[in-house]
Amino acid sequence: MDNISRNVEEETNLSQTANVYFDSEDVHACIVTCGGLCPGVNTVIREIVCGLHHMYGVNEVLGIEGGYSGFYSRNTIPLTPKDVNDIHKRGGTILGTSQGEGGNDTGKIVDSIQDRGINQVYILGGDGTQRGASVIFEEIRRRGLKVSVVGIPESVDNDIPVIDKSLGFDTAVEEAQRAINAAHVEAESTENGIGVVKLMGRFSGFIAMYATLASRDVDCCLIPESPFYLEGPCGLFEFIRKRLTENGHMVIVIAEGAGQELISESLSAMNKQDSAGNKLLQDVGLWLSQKIKDHFAESKKMAITLKYIDPTYMVRAVPSIASDNVYCTLLAQSAVHGAMAGYTGFTVGVVNGRHSYIPFYRINEGEKKVVITDRMWARLLSSTNQPSFLNPKGTQLTKP
Ligand SMILES: Nc1ncnc2c1ncn2[C@@H]1O[C@H](COP(=O)(O)OP(=O)(O)O)[C@@H](O)[C@H]1O
Ligand SMILES: O=P(O)(O)OC[C@H]1O[C@](O)(COP(=O)(O)O)[C@@H](O)[C@@H]1O
Numbered sequence: 001m002d003n004i005s006r007n008v009e010e011e012t013n014l015s016q017t018a019n020v021y022f023d024s025e026d027v028h029a030c031i032v033t034c035g036g037l038c039p040g041v042n043t044v045i046r047e048i049v050c051g052l053h054h055m056y057g058v059n060e061v062l063g064i065e066g067g068y069s070g071f072y073s074r075n076t077i078p079l080t081p082k083d084v085n086d087i088h089k090r091g092g093t094i095l096g097t098s099q100g101e102g103g104n105d106t107g108k109i110v111d112s113i114q115d116r117g118i119n120q121v122y123i124l125g126g127d128g129t130q131r132g133a134s135v136i137f138e139e140i141r142r143r144g145l146k147v148s149v150v151g152i153p154e155s156v157d158n159d160i161p162v163i164d165k166s167l168g169f170d171t172a173v174e175e176a177q178r179a180i181n182a183a184h185v186e187a188e189s190t191e192n193g194i195g196v197v198k199l200m201g202r203f204s205g206f207i208a209m210y211a212t213l214a215s216r217d218v219d220c221c222l223i224p225e226s227p228f229y230l231e232g233p234c235g236l237f238e239f240i241r242k243r244l245t246e247n248g249h250m251v252i253v254i255a256e257g258a259g260q261e262l263i264s265e266s267l268s269a270m271n272k273q274d275s276a277g278n279k280l281l282q283d284v285g286l287w288l289s290q291k292i293k294d295h296f297a298e299s300k301k302m303a304i305t306l307k308y309i310d311p312t313y314m315v316r317a318v319p320s321i322a323s324d325n326v327y328c329t330l331l332a333q334s335a336v337h338g339a340m341a342g343y344t345g346f347t348v349g350v351v352n353g354r355h356s357y358i359p360f361y362r363i364n365e366g367e368k369k370v371v372i373t374d375r376m377w378a379r380l381l382s383s384t385n386q387p388s389f390l391n392p393k394g395t396q397l398t399k400p
Helices: 002-011 041-056 106-115 127-143 169-188 206-215 236-247 284-299 312-317 322-340 375-384
Strands: 029-033 061-064 076-078 120-125 148-153 193-199 220-222 249-255 305-309 346-351 354-359
Touching (some): 041 061, 041 120, 106 127, 120 127, 127 148, 148 322, 169 206, 169 249, 169 305, 169 312, 169 322, 193 312, 206 220, 206 249, 220 236, 220 375, 236 249, 284 305, 322 354
Parallel strands (some): 029 061, 120 148, 148 346, 193 249, 193 305
Antiparallel strands (some): 346 354
């Protein structure tokens, strides 16, 4: 117990009340994956199973299939170290997920936990999943059950607050390079070639920003946090014209949530949501590509060739790279140590470089977005030398 206590103490700077100390033979754990697909999820599943087994001698770990509703609508599957030995080499989740679904019955989920004698619940997923975990935790507490509920945050968008970085994010940025490289090759092979790449990022442009900074082939990065406009001397069309005149080709990276306000009027699905309450977006990549083509066709001053690449699902479907595998392993071990020490109602994550236990009520506060007044966005602007779009439409660009 000394070792366990020390681990928790070292890793905790946001602690949550302990409810019970577990003996290995009494542990009946389960794992459920509920969020959007993200590289590294299988690695976490593997390390929870192996961590519980190797470090604590726990033999009973169940997989809940199909996300939260799987607790009451599916059979469970046993997970042993042998079963999960190779799964980190695969993308996706071996348990299936329920991103975008809503209407889960918390009462039935907790009934299932109680009926099956489960006393440790490991929940992987993004911001929606962590909110769901908090609701389950509250119901478990209301019933006075000795069950640890632990969240492991994963979102390819890196939009989970408090933590430094979501697992799988580095892999997503790495994979995005392949699409950007392809767009660059296509663009530079034709006169006035433009490559447009759409990347994920519903409300936050982290993948687009980091992929742009990593690549150096991107001329313009557009994200939801930084509104842009098309017309006028400081608009996107004029910037494209200048960049093509200077270089003969260019690459534009656009996050899926960018520019939604520009396309909102004409498109009817703007205010639609999926069953989990997430806003359904229009394909801004297709829209922007068509707008650029129409603009240059109408102006007749410059003939362009535009290639549009949408690698979004490829980016999140790949297995995690080495650095993410290490990160996933540390998060999974941290989750296991916390649960075994009797902590509950927390999400594991790295905060200011330290592995921490973050109470659900903290992780579920607010949203994480790119702050365009921060240094990172300023670094991107100086790397691409693109307009900031902060100038009013009619005014000329000024030198900094
Ligand atoms: N506010 C909420 N309260 C309870 N459960 C939620 C809530 N939001 C989402 N969920 C559950 O979490 C699952 C995953 O959420 P979703 O937003 O689709 O993905 P992500 O976890 O990647 O953000 C949903 O299918 C839903 O069952
Ligand atoms: O098309 P789907 O499966 O609904 O998922 C798309 C969404 O999943 C994401 O990749 C990740 O979303 P989460 O942060 O909610 O996990 C978003 O960028 C994207 O809009």
